[in-house]
Amino acid sequence: MTSIIRKAPREEAHTIEYGLTGKGTMMNIFARDRRTLSSVRRLAATALAGLSVIALTACTGTGQSTTSSDANASGSSNFPVSIKHAYGTTTIKSQPSRVSTIGWTNQDAVIALGVIPVDMPKITDGAAGSSGILPWTESALQKLGATGDKAPKLHDESDDIDTEAIASTSPDIIIGIQSGISKAQYQTMSKIAPTIAYPGKAWAAQWRQVLTLSGKALGKESEAKQVIADDEAAISKAASAHAELQGKNAAVMYFDTTKLSTVSVYTTADTRPAFLQDLGLSTPASVEKISKSTESFYKDIAAENVDQFNDVDIIVTYGDDTTLATLQKDPLISQIPAVKRGSVVVIDLNSKLGSAIAPSALSIPSTVDDYAKVLAQAAAKVG
Incomplete structure:
Protein backbone atom coordinates (compact mmCIF):
# COMPACT_ATOMS: atom_id res chain seq x y z
CA MET A 1 0.00 0.00 0.00
CA THR A 2 1.31 3.47 -0.74
CA SER A 3 0.02 5.25 2.35
CA ILE A 4 -0.72 4.76 5.98
CA ILE A 5 -4.03 6.63 6.01
CA ARG A 6 -6.35 4.29 4.23
CA LYS A 7 -10.07 3.84 4.14
CA ALA A 8 -11.63 0.47 4.63
CA PRO A 9 -11.98 -1.62 1.51
CA ARG A 10 -15.59 -2.45 0.84
CA GLU A 11 -17.24 -5.51 -0.59
CA GLU A 12 -19.29 -4.91 -3.69
CA ALA A 13 -19.88 -7.42 -6.45
CA HIS A 14 -17.32 -9.64 -4.70
CA THR A 15 -14.42 -7.23 -5.11
CA ILE A 16 -12.48 -5.20 -2.59
CA GLU A 17 -11.54 -1.62 -3.21
CA TYR A 18 -8.59 0.23 -1.79
CA GLY A 19 -9.39 3.73 -0.57
CA LEU A 20 -7.26 5.90 -2.82
CA THR A 21 -7.47 9.48 -3.95
CA GLY A 22 -7.72 10.34 -7.59
CA LYS A 23 -4.37 12.07 -7.34
CA GLY A 24 -2.72 8.93 -6.07
CA THR A 25 -1.08 10.64 -3.11
CA MET A 26 -3.66 9.50 -0.55
CA MET A 27 -2.82 12.50 1.63
CA ASN A 28 -6.47 13.08 2.36
CA ILE A 29 -7.75 9.61 1.61
CA PHE A 30 -9.56 9.01 4.87
CA ALA A 31 -11.49 12.26 4.81
CA ARG A 32 -12.31 12.08 1.14
CA ASP A 33 -13.04 8.41 0.97
CA ARG A 34 -15.46 8.28 3.84
CA ARG A 35 -17.56 10.95 2.14
CA THR A 36 -17.42 9.68 -1.40
CA LEU A 37 -16.96 5.91 -1.49
CA SER A 38 -18.67 5.83 -4.86
CA SER A 39 -15.71 7.60 -6.46
CA VAL A 40 -13.08 5.13 -5.31
CA ARG A 41 -11.30 3.44 -8.18
CA ARG A 42 -11.94 -0.27 -8.46
CA LEU A 43 -8.81 -2.38 -8.33
CA ALA A 44 -10.19 -5.68 -9.53
CA ALA A 45 -7.92 -6.83 -12.33
CA THR A 46 -9.53 -7.53 -15.67
CA GLU A 221 10.89 -18.83 11.16
CA SER A 222 13.66 -18.65 13.75
CA GLU A 223 14.72 -15.25 12.43
CA ALA A 224 11.11 -14.04 12.65
CA LYS A 225 10.92 -15.09 16.30
CA GLN A 226 14.11 -13.15 17.04
CA VAL A 227 12.87 -9.98 15.31
CA ILE A 228 9.61 -10.19 17.26
CA ALA A 229 11.54 -10.58 20.52
CA ASP A 230 13.77 -7.61 19.69
CA ASP A 231 10.82 -5.40 18.77
CA GLU A 232 8.92 -6.41 21.89
CA ALA A 233 11.96 -5.48 23.98
CA ALA A 234 12.09 -2.05 22.34
CA ILE A 235 8.38 -1.52 23.01
CA SER A 236 8.70 -2.62 26.63
CA LYS A 237 11.67 -0.31 27.21
CA ALA A 238 9.83 2.67 25.69
CA ALA A 239 6.66 2.06 27.69
CA SER A 240 8.46 1.50 30.99
CA ALA A 241 10.17 4.89 30.64
CA HIS A 242 6.80 6.66 30.99
CA ALA A 243 4.84 5.85 34.14
CA GLU A 244 2.13 8.27 32.93
CA LEU A 245 0.88 5.61 30.54
CA GLN A 246 -0.02 3.16 33.27
CA GLY A 247 -3.75 2.72 33.82
CA LYS A 248 -4.71 4.88 30.85
CA ASN A 249 -6.68 4.01 27.72
CA ALA A 250 -6.41 5.42 24.21
CA ALA A 251 -8.33 5.47 20.93
CA VAL A 252 -7.26 6.31 17.39
CA MET A 253 -9.67 8.56 15.50
CA TYR A 254 -9.80 10.62 12.35
CA PHE A 255 -11.38 14.06 12.17
CA ASP A 256 -12.06 15.88 8.92
CA THR A 257 -11.56 19.38 10.28
CA THR A 258 -13.34 20.89 7.28
CA LYS A 259 -16.51 18.97 8.10
CA LEU A 260 -16.81 17.79 11.68
CA SER A 261 -20.20 16.16 11.36
CA THR A 262 -18.61 12.72 11.62
CA VAL A 263 -15.81 11.11 13.62
CA SER A 264 -14.08 8.05 12.20
CA VAL A 265 -12.92 5.57 14.82
CA TYR A 266 -10.33 2.88 14.16
CA THR A 267 -11.55 -0.44 15.53
CA THR A 268 -9.61 -3.11 17.35
CA ALA A 269 -9.12 -4.85 13.99
CA ASP A 270 -6.72 -2.10 12.96
CA THR A 271 -2.99 -2.14 13.65
CA ARG A 272 -2.95 1.34 15.20
CA PRO A 273 -5.11 0.60 18.28
CA ALA A 274 -3.30 -2.72 18.68
CA PHE A 275 0.02 -0.89 18.86
CA LEU A 276 -1.34 1.27 21.68
CA GLN A 277 -2.08 -1.93 23.58
CA ASP A 278 1.52 -3.03 23.03
CA LEU A 279 2.53 0.17 24.79
CA GLY A 280 0.37 -0.65 27.79
CA LEU A 281 -2.66 1.48 26.97
CA SER A 282 -6.01 -0.28 27.17
CA THR A 283 -8.87 0.04 24.69
CA PRO A 284 -11.82 2.17 25.87
CA ALA A 285 -15.08 0.27 26.36
CA SER A 286 -16.72 2.54 23.79
CA VAL A 287 -14.24 1.47 21.11
CA GLU A 288 -14.60 -2.18 22.09
CA LYS A 289 -18.36 -1.89 21.61
CA ILE A 290 -18.01 -0.17 18.24
CA SER A 291 -15.50 -2.79 17.11
CA LYS A 292 -17.98 -5.58 17.77
CA SER A 293 -20.56 -3.87 15.55
CA THR A 294 -18.52 -3.86 12.32
CA GLU A 295 -16.25 -6.09 10.26
CA SER A 296 -14.26 -3.06 9.10
CA PHE A 297 -11.20 -1.51 10.69
CA TYR A 298 -13.05 1.77 11.16
CA LYS A 299 -16.54 3.09 11.80
CA ASP A 300 -18.06 6.52 11.29
CA ILE A 301 -19.87 8.03 14.26
CA ALA A 302 -22.15 11.08 13.96
CA ALA A 303 -20.93 14.07 15.93
CA GLU A 304 -24.25 14.11 17.77
CA ASN A 305 -23.25 10.80 19.36
CA VAL A 306 -19.72 11.58 20.52
CA ASP A 307 -20.79 11.49 24.15
CA GLN A 308 -20.08 7.76 23.97
CA PHE A 309 -16.40 8.70 23.99
CA ASN A 310 -16.56 10.17 27.47
CA ASP A 311 -14.55 7.17 28.63
CA VAL A 312 -11.57 7.89 26.35
CA ASP A 313 -8.44 9.14 28.13
CA ILE A 314 -6.21 9.80 25.11
CA ILE A 315 -7.07 10.36 21.45
CA VAL A 316 -4.51 9.80 18.71
CA THR A 317 -5.31 11.44 15.39
CA TYR A 318 -3.73 12.81 12.22
CA GLY A 319 -3.42 16.53 11.64
CA ASP A 320 -1.25 19.59 12.15
CA ASP A 321 -0.67 22.29 14.74
CA THR A 322 -4.14 23.75 14.12
CA THR A 323 -6.08 20.51 14.56
CA LEU A 324 -6.62 20.52 18.31
CA ALA A 325 -7.69 24.17 18.40
CA THR A 326 -10.19 23.47 15.61
CA LEU A 327 -11.64 20.52 17.49
CA GLN A 328 -11.90 22.54 20.69
CA LYS A 329 -13.92 25.22 18.91
CA ASP A 330 -16.50 22.81 17.51
CA PRO A 331 -19.70 22.81 19.62
CA LEU A 332 -20.06 19.01 19.54
CA ILE A 333 -16.55 17.61 19.19
CA SER A 334 -15.30 19.91 21.94
CA GLN A 335 -17.53 18.07 24.41
CA ILE A 336 -15.39 14.94 24.20
CA PRO A 337 -13.45 15.08 27.49
CA ALA A 338 -10.12 14.20 25.85
CA VAL A 339 -10.56 17.04 23.37
CA LYS A 340 -11.65 19.47 26.06
CA ARG A 341 -8.62 18.81 28.28
CA GLY A 342 -6.21 18.50 25.34
CA SER A 343 -5.13 14.90 25.89
CA VAL A 344 -4.91 14.50 22.13
CA VAL A 345 -1.85 13.33 20.22
CA VAL A 346 -1.88 14.96 16.79
CA ILE A 347 0.36 13.13 14.33
CA ASP A 348 1.67 14.94 11.26
CA LEU A 349 1.27 12.57 8.33
CA ASN A 350 4.55 13.78 6.84
CA SER A 351 6.49 12.96 9.99
CA LYS A 352 8.11 9.63 10.81
CA LEU A 353 5.36 8.90 13.31
CA GLY A 354 2.79 9.59 10.59
CA SER A 355 4.07 6.49 8.85
CA ALA A 356 4.87 4.49 11.96
CA ILE A 357 1.82 4.43 14.24
CA ALA A 358 0.69 1.49 12.12
CA PRO A 359 3.86 -0.37 13.03
CA SER A 360 6.19 -2.62 11.11
CA ALA A 361 9.13 -4.81 12.00
CA LEU A 362 11.49 -1.97 11.10
CA SER A 363 9.54 1.11 12.19
CA ILE A 364 9.19 -0.05 15.81
CA PRO A 365 12.85 0.22 16.88
CA SER A 366 13.19 3.45 14.91
CA THR A 367 10.20 5.35 16.32
CA VAL A 368 8.70 3.70 19.41
CA ASP A 369 10.58 5.94 21.87
CA ASP A 370 9.22 9.07 20.20
CA TYR A 371 5.70 7.65 20.13
CA ALA A 372 5.76 6.72 23.80
CA LYS A 373 6.99 10.21 24.65
CA VAL A 374 4.11 12.06 22.95
CA LEU A 375 1.59 9.59 24.35
CA ALA A 376 2.97 10.24 27.83
CA GLN A 377 2.63 13.99 27.32
CA ALA A 378 -1.06 13.50 26.55
CA ALA A 379 -1.49 11.05 29.42
CA ALA A 380 -0.14 13.63 31.86
CA LYS A 381 -3.19 15.80 31.08
CA VAL A 382 -5.62 13.10 32.19
CA GLY A 383 -6.88 13.71 35.72
Whole structure:
Protein backbone atom coordinates (compact mmCIF):
# COMPACT_ATOMS: atom_id res chain seq x y z
CA MET A 1 0.00 0.00 0.00
CA THR A 2 1.31 3.47 -0.74
CA SER A 3 0.02 5.25 2.35
CA ILE A 4 -0.72 4.76 5.98
CA ILE A 5 -4.03 6.63 6.01
CA ARG A 6 -6.35 4.29 4.23
CA LYS A 7 -10.07 3.84 4.14
CA ALA A 8 -11.63 0.47 4.63
CA PRO A 9 -11.98 -1.62 1.51
CA ARG A 10 -15.59 -2.45 0.84
CA GLU A 11 -17.24 -5.51 -0.59
CA GLU A 12 -19.29 -4.91 -3.69
CA ALA A 13 -19.88 -7.42 -6.45
CA HIS A 14 -17.32 -9.64 -4.70
CA THR A 15 -14.42 -7.23 -5.11
CA ILE A 16 -12.48 -5.20 -2.59
CA GLU A 17 -11.54 -1.62 -3.21
CA TYR A 18 -8.59 0.23 -1.79
CA GLY A 19 -9.39 3.73 -0.57
CA LEU A 20 -7.26 5.90 -2.82
CA THR A 21 -7.47 9.48 -3.95
CA GLY A 22 -7.72 10.34 -7.59
CA LYS A 23 -4.37 12.07 -7.34
CA GLY A 24 -2.72 8.93 -6.07
CA THR A 25 -1.08 10.64 -3.11
CA MET A 26 -3.66 9.50 -0.55
CA MET A 27 -2.82 12.50 1.63
CA ASN A 28 -6.47 13.08 2.36
CA ILE A 29 -7.75 9.61 1.61
CA PHE A 30 -9.56 9.01 4.87
CA ALA A 31 -11.49 12.26 4.81
CA ARG A 32 -12.31 12.08 1.14
CA ASP A 33 -13.04 8.41 0.97
CA ARG A 34 -15.46 8.28 3.84
CA ARG A 35 -17.56 10.95 2.14
CA THR A 36 -17.42 9.68 -1.40
CA LEU A 37 -16.96 5.91 -1.49
CA SER A 38 -18.67 5.83 -4.86
CA SER A 39 -15.71 7.60 -6.46
CA VAL A 40 -13.08 5.13 -5.31
CA ARG A 41 -11.30 3.44 -8.18
CA ARG A 42 -11.94 -0.27 -8.46
CA LEU A 43 -8.81 -2.38 -8.33
CA ALA A 44 -10.19 -5.68 -9.53
CA ALA A 45 -7.92 -6.83 -12.33
CA THR A 46 -9.53 -7.53 -15.67
CA ALA A 47 -9.06 -10.70 -17.66
CA LEU A 48 -7.14 -8.73 -20.28
CA ALA A 49 -4.77 -7.43 -17.63
CA GLY A 50 -4.22 -10.95 -16.41
CA LEU A 51 -3.36 -12.13 -19.93
CA SER A 52 -0.94 -9.26 -20.48
CA VAL A 53 0.82 -10.02 -17.21
CA ILE A 54 1.27 -13.67 -18.11
CA ALA A 55 2.56 -12.71 -21.52
CA LEU A 56 5.00 -10.30 -19.96
CA THR A 57 6.18 -12.92 -17.49
CA ALA A 58 6.83 -15.35 -20.30
CA CYS A 59 8.97 -12.93 -22.28
CA THR A 60 11.01 -11.36 -19.48
CA GLY A 61 14.34 -12.59 -18.25
CA THR A 62 15.42 -13.05 -14.69
CA GLY A 63 15.98 -9.32 -14.26
CA GLN A 64 17.93 -8.01 -11.30
CA SER A 65 19.15 -10.31 -8.57
CA THR A 66 18.57 -8.45 -5.34
CA THR A 67 18.12 -11.16 -2.77
CA SER A 68 20.34 -11.13 0.30
CA SER A 69 23.35 -13.42 0.31
CA ASP A 70 21.90 -15.50 3.12
CA ALA A 71 18.40 -15.83 1.67
CA ASN A 72 18.81 -19.59 1.45
CA ALA A 73 21.01 -19.99 4.52
CA SER A 74 18.30 -21.46 6.72
CA GLY A 75 14.98 -23.19 6.50
CA SER A 76 15.34 -24.71 3.02
CA SER A 77 14.66 -28.17 4.41
CA ASN A 78 11.27 -27.06 5.73
CA PHE A 79 9.64 -26.88 2.32
CA PRO A 80 7.08 -27.31 0.95
CA VAL A 81 4.99 -25.12 3.28
CA SER A 82 1.34 -24.16 3.03
CA ILE A 83 -0.12 -20.88 4.27
CA LYS A 84 -3.84 -20.22 4.68
CA HIS A 85 -5.29 -16.81 3.87
CA ALA A 86 -8.55 -15.12 2.87
CA TYR A 87 -8.60 -16.70 -0.59
CA GLY A 88 -7.53 -20.23 0.25
CA THR A 89 -4.18 -21.87 0.81
CA THR A 90 -0.92 -21.12 -0.97
CA THR A 91 1.71 -23.85 -1.13
CA ILE A 92 5.34 -22.83 -1.55
CA LYS A 93 7.29 -25.77 -2.91
CA SER A 94 10.82 -24.53 -2.27
CA GLN A 95 12.49 -21.69 -0.42
CA PRO A 96 11.90 -18.46 -2.36
CA SER A 97 14.84 -16.27 -3.28
CA ARG A 98 13.09 -13.59 -5.36
CA VAL A 99 10.45 -11.91 -3.21
CA SER A 100 7.92 -9.26 -4.22
CA THR A 101 5.73 -7.50 -1.67
CA ILE A 102 2.49 -5.59 -1.99
CA GLY A 103 0.41 -3.61 0.49
CA TRP A 104 1.74 -2.01 3.68
CA THR A 105 4.67 -3.10 5.93
CA ASN A 106 5.20 -6.47 4.25
CA GLN A 107 8.47 -5.25 2.75
CA ASP A 108 9.73 -4.33 6.22
CA ALA A 109 9.06 -7.82 7.53
CA VAL A 110 10.90 -9.39 4.61
CA ILE A 111 13.88 -7.05 4.95
CA ALA A 112 14.00 -7.54 8.73
CA LEU A 113 14.41 -11.26 8.01
CA GLY A 114 17.51 -10.50 5.95
CA VAL A 115 15.92 -10.87 2.52
CA ILE A 116 16.12 -8.09 -0.06
CA PRO A 117 12.91 -7.91 -2.11
CA VAL A 118 13.26 -7.79 -5.86
CA ASP A 119 10.22 -5.51 -5.86
CA MET A 120 8.09 -3.61 -3.34
CA PRO A 121 5.55 -0.76 -3.30
CA LYS A 122 6.56 2.86 -3.76
CA ILE A 123 5.43 4.93 -0.76
CA THR A 124 3.90 8.18 -2.01
CA ASP A 125 3.42 10.13 1.21
CA GLY A 126 4.34 10.12 4.86
CA ALA A 127 8.05 10.23 5.68
CA ALA A 128 9.15 8.57 2.44
CA GLY A 129 9.91 11.74 0.51
CA SER A 130 10.97 11.52 -3.12
CA SER A 131 12.74 8.18 -2.70
CA GLY A 132 9.49 6.27 -2.27
CA ILE A 133 11.06 4.34 0.62
CA LEU A 134 10.50 5.02 4.31
CA PRO A 135 13.65 5.98 6.26
CA TRP A 136 13.86 2.84 8.42
CA THR A 137 13.36 0.67 5.36
CA GLU A 138 16.05 2.54 3.47
CA SER A 139 18.46 2.24 6.40
CA ALA A 140 17.90 -1.52 6.65
CA LEU A 141 18.43 -1.93 2.91
CA GLN A 142 21.71 -0.03 3.13
CA LYS A 143 22.89 -2.37 5.89
CA LEU A 144 22.15 -5.29 3.57
CA GLY A 145 24.07 -3.63 0.75
CA ALA A 146 20.91 -3.13 -1.29
CA THR A 147 21.72 0.21 -2.88
CA GLY A 148 21.99 1.39 -6.45
CA ASP A 149 21.47 -1.45 -8.91
CA LYS A 150 21.04 -3.87 -6.00
CA ALA A 151 18.08 -1.97 -4.53
CA PRO A 152 14.55 -3.33 -4.92
CA LYS A 153 12.47 -2.14 -7.83
CA LEU A 154 9.47 -0.06 -6.80
CA HIS A 155 6.00 -0.56 -8.25
CA ASP A 156 3.09 1.84 -8.09
CA GLU A 157 -0.04 1.17 -6.03
CA SER A 158 -1.48 4.70 -6.01
CA ASP A 159 -4.29 3.79 -8.41
CA ASP A 160 -3.95 0.07 -9.02
CA ILE A 161 -1.30 -2.50 -8.24
CA ASP A 162 1.10 -2.49 -11.17
CA THR A 163 1.15 -6.22 -11.78
CA GLU A 164 3.16 -5.86 -14.98
CA ALA A 165 5.96 -4.18 -13.03
CA ILE A 166 5.82 -6.99 -10.49
CA ALA A 167 5.90 -9.63 -13.21
CA SER A 168 8.93 -8.00 -14.83
CA THR A 169 11.03 -8.83 -11.76
CA SER A 170 10.23 -12.55 -12.02
CA PRO A 171 9.41 -13.14 -8.35
CA ASP A 172 9.26 -16.58 -6.76
CA ILE A 173 6.63 -15.36 -4.30
CA ILE A 174 4.37 -12.34 -3.76
CA ILE A 175 3.67 -11.42 -0.13
CA GLY A 176 0.56 -9.39 0.68
CA ILE A 177 -0.16 -10.38 4.27
CA GLN A 178 -0.94 -6.80 5.30
CA SER A 179 -3.06 -5.75 2.33
CA GLY A 180 -6.59 -5.53 1.02
CA ILE A 181 -6.27 -7.17 -2.38
CA SER A 182 -9.38 -8.40 -4.13
CA LYS A 183 -9.90 -11.99 -5.20
CA ALA A 184 -9.45 -10.92 -8.81
CA GLN A 185 -6.12 -9.31 -7.99
CA TYR A 186 -5.09 -12.39 -6.05
CA GLN A 187 -5.92 -14.61 -9.00
CA THR A 188 -3.96 -12.40 -11.39
CA MET A 189 -0.90 -12.27 -9.17
CA SER A 190 -1.06 -16.01 -8.52
CA LYS A 191 -0.40 -16.49 -12.23
CA ILE A 192 2.87 -14.62 -11.75
CA ALA A 193 4.02 -16.40 -8.58
CA PRO A 194 2.55 -18.06 -5.48
CA THR A 195 0.76 -15.23 -3.67
CA ILE A 196 -0.09 -14.87 0.01
CA ALA A 197 -3.11 -12.65 0.63
CA TYR A 198 -4.25 -11.27 3.95
CA PRO A 199 -5.41 -13.69 6.67
CA GLY A 200 -8.85 -12.94 8.07
CA LYS A 201 -9.91 -9.35 7.44
CA ALA A 202 -8.41 -6.95 4.92
CA TRP A 203 -5.78 -4.62 6.36
CA ALA A 204 -6.01 -6.32 9.76
CA ALA A 205 -2.77 -8.32 9.95
CA GLN A 206 -0.78 -7.25 13.01
CA TRP A 207 2.98 -6.74 12.85
CA ARG A 208 3.75 -10.00 14.66
CA GLN A 209 1.52 -11.93 12.27
CA VAL A 210 3.17 -10.33 9.25
CA LEU A 211 6.56 -11.39 10.56
CA THR A 212 5.46 -14.89 11.55
CA LEU A 213 3.80 -15.69 8.22
CA SER A 214 6.61 -14.07 6.22
CA GLY A 215 9.10 -16.15 8.17
CA LYS A 216 7.18 -19.32 7.39
CA ALA A 217 6.91 -18.44 3.69
CA LEU A 218 10.61 -17.66 3.40
CA GLY A 219 12.01 -20.42 5.58
CA LYS A 220 13.02 -17.84 8.18
CA GLU A 221 10.89 -18.83 11.16
CA SER A 222 13.66 -18.65 13.75
CA GLU A 223 14.72 -15.25 12.43
CA ALA A 224 11.11 -14.04 12.65
CA LYS A 225 10.92 -15.09 16.30
CA GLN A 226 14.11 -13.15 17.04
CA VAL A 227 12.87 -9.98 15.31
CA ILE A 228 9.61 -10.19 17.26
CA ALA A 229 11.54 -10.58 20.52
CA ASP A 230 13.77 -7.61 19.69
CA ASP A 231 10.82 -5.40 18.77
CA GLU A 232 8.92 -6.41 21.89
CA ALA A 233 11.96 -5.48 23.98
CA ALA A 234 12.09 -2.05 22.34
CA ILE A 235 8.38 -1.52 23.01
CA SER A 236 8.70 -2.62 26.63
CA LYS A 237 11.67 -0.31 27.21
CA ALA A 238 9.83 2.67 25.69
CA ALA A 239 6.66 2.06 27.69
CA SER A 240 8.46 1.50 30.99
CA ALA A 241 10.17 4.89 30.64
CA HIS A 242 6.80 6.66 30.99
CA ALA A 243 4.84 5.85 34.14
CA GLU A 244 2.13 8.27 32.93
CA LEU A 245 0.88 5.61 30.54
CA GLN A 246 -0.02 3.16 33.27
CA GLY A 247 -3.75 2.72 33.82
CA LYS A 248 -4.71 4.88 30.85
CA ASN A 249 -6.68 4.01 27.72
CA ALA A 250 -6.41 5.42 24.21
CA ALA A 251 -8.33 5.47 20.93
CA VAL A 252 -7.26 6.31 17.39
CA MET A 253 -9.67 8.56 15.50
CA TYR A 254 -9.80 10.62 12.35
CA PHE A 255 -11.38 14.06 12.17
CA ASP A 256 -12.06 15.88 8.92
CA THR A 257 -11.56 19.38 10.28
CA THR A 258 -13.34 20.89 7.28
CA LYS A 259 -16.51 18.97 8.10
CA LEU A 260 -16.81 17.79 11.68
CA SER A 261 -20.20 16.16 11.36
CA THR A 262 -18.61 12.72 11.62
CA VAL A 263 -15.81 11.11 13.62
CA SER A 264 -14.08 8.05 12.20
CA VAL A 265 -12.92 5.57 14.82
CA TYR A 266 -10.33 2.88 14.16
CA THR A 267 -11.55 -0.44 15.53
CA THR A 268 -9.61 -3.11 17.35
CA ALA A 269 -9.12 -4.85 13.99
CA ASP A 270 -6.72 -2.10 12.96
CA THR A 271 -2.99 -2.14 13.65
CA ARG A 272 -2.95 1.34 15.20
CA PRO A 273 -5.11 0.60 18.28
CA ALA A 274 -3.30 -2.72 18.68
CA PHE A 275 0.02 -0.89 18.86
CA LEU A 276 -1.34 1.27 21.68
CA GLN A 277 -2.08 -1.93 23.58
CA ASP A 278 1.52 -3.03 23.03
CA LEU A 279 2.53 0.17 24.79
CA GLY A 280 0.37 -0.65 27.79
CA LEU A 281 -2.66 1.48 26.97
CA SER A 282 -6.01 -0.28 27.17
CA THR A 283 -8.87 0.04 24.69
CA PRO A 284 -11.82 2.17 25.87
CA ALA A 285 -15.08 0.27 26.36
CA SER A 286 -16.72 2.54 23.79
CA VAL A 287 -14.24 1.47 21.11
CA GLU A 288 -14.60 -2.18 22.09
CA LYS A 289 -18.36 -1.89 21.61
CA ILE A 290 -18.01 -0.17 18.24
CA SER A 291 -15.50 -2.79 17.11
CA LYS A 292 -17.98 -5.58 17.77
CA SER A 293 -20.56 -3.87 15.55
CA THR A 294 -18.52 -3.86 12.32
CA GLU A 295 -16.25 -6.09 10.26
CA SER A 296 -14.26 -3.06 9.10
CA PHE A 297 -11.20 -1.51 10.69
CA TYR A 298 -13.05 1.77 11.16
CA LYS A 299 -16.54 3.09 11.80
CA ASP A 300 -18.06 6.52 11.29
CA ILE A 301 -19.87 8.03 14.26
CA ALA A 302 -22.15 11.08 13.96
CA ALA A 303 -20.93 14.07 15.93
CA GLU A 304 -24.25 14.11 17.77
CA ASN A 305 -23.25 10.80 19.36
CA VAL A 306 -19.72 11.58 20.52
CA ASP A 307 -20.79 11.49 24.15
CA GLN A 308 -20.08 7.76 23.97
CA PHE A 309 -16.40 8.70 23.99
CA ASN A 310 -16.56 10.17 27.47
CA ASP A 311 -14.55 7.17 28.63
CA VAL A 312 -11.57 7.89 26.35
CA ASP A 313 -8.44 9.14 28.13
CA ILE A 314 -6.21 9.80 25.11
CA ILE A 315 -7.07 10.36 21.45
CA VAL A 316 -4.51 9.80 18.71
CA THR A 317 -5.31 11.44 15.39
CA TYR A 318 -3.73 12.81 12.22
CA GLY A 319 -3.42 16.53 11.64
CA ASP A 320 -1.25 19.59 12.15
CA ASP A 321 -0.67 22.29 14.74
CA THR A 322 -4.14 23.75 14.12
CA THR A 323 -6.08 20.51 14.56
CA LEU A 324 -6.62 20.52 18.31
CA ALA A 325 -7.69 24.17 18.40
CA THR A 326 -10.19 23.47 15.61
CA LEU A 327 -11.64 20.52 17.49
CA GLN A 328 -11.90 22.54 20.69
CA LYS A 329 -13.92 25.22 18.91
CA ASP A 330 -16.50 22.81 17.51
CA PRO A 331 -19.70 22.81 19.62
CA LEU A 332 -20.06 19.01 19.54
CA ILE A 333 -16.55 17.61 19.19
CA SER A 334 -15.30 19.91 21.94
CA GLN A 335 -17.53 18.07 24.41
CA ILE A 336 -15.39 14.94 24.20
CA PRO A 337 -13.45 15.08 27.49
CA ALA A 338 -10.12 14.20 25.85
CA VAL A 339 -10.56 17.04 23.37
CA LYS A 340 -11.65 19.47 26.06
CA ARG A 341 -8.62 18.81 28.28
CA GLY A 342 -6.21 18.50 25.34
CA SER A 343 -5.13 14.90 25.89
CA VAL A 344 -4.91 14.50 22.13
CA VAL A 345 -1.85 13.33 20.22
CA VAL A 346 -1.88 14.96 16.79
CA ILE A 347 0.36 13.13 14.33
CA ASP A 348 1.67 14.94 11.26
CA LEU A 349 1.27 12.57 8.33
CA ASN A 350 4.55 13.78 6.84
CA SER A 351 6.49 12.96 9.99
CA LYS A 352 8.11 9.63 10.81
CA LEU A 353 5.36 8.90 13.31
CA GLY A 354 2.79 9.59 10.59
CA SER A 355 4.07 6.49 8.85
CA ALA A 356 4.87 4.49 11.96
CA ILE A 357 1.82 4.43 14.24
CA ALA A 358 0.69 1.49 12.12
CA PRO A 359 3.86 -0.37 13.03
CA SER A 360 6.19 -2.62 11.11
CA ALA A 361 9.13 -4.81 12.00
CA LEU A 362 11.49 -1.97 11.10
CA SER A 363 9.54 1.11 12.19
CA ILE A 364 9.19 -0.05 15.81
CA PRO A 365 12.85 0.22 16.88
CA SER A 366 13.19 3.45 14.91
CA THR A 367 10.20 5.35 16.32
CA VAL A 368 8.70 3.70 19.41
CA ASP A 369 10.58 5.94 21.87
CA ASP A 370 9.22 9.07 20.20
CA TYR A 371 5.70 7.65 20.13
CA ALA A 372 5.76 6.72 23.80
CA LYS A 373 6.99 10.21 24.65
CA VAL A 374 4.11 12.06 22.95
CA LEU A 375 1.59 9.59 24.35
CA ALA A 376 2.97 10.24 27.83
CA GLN A 377 2.63 13.99 27.32
CA ALA A 378 -1.06 13.50 26.55
CA ALA A 379 -1.49 11.05 29.42
CA ALA A 380 -0.14 13.63 31.86
CA LYS A 381 -3.19 15.80 31.08
CA VAL A 382 -5.62 13.10 32.19
CA GLY A 383 -6.88 13.71 35.72
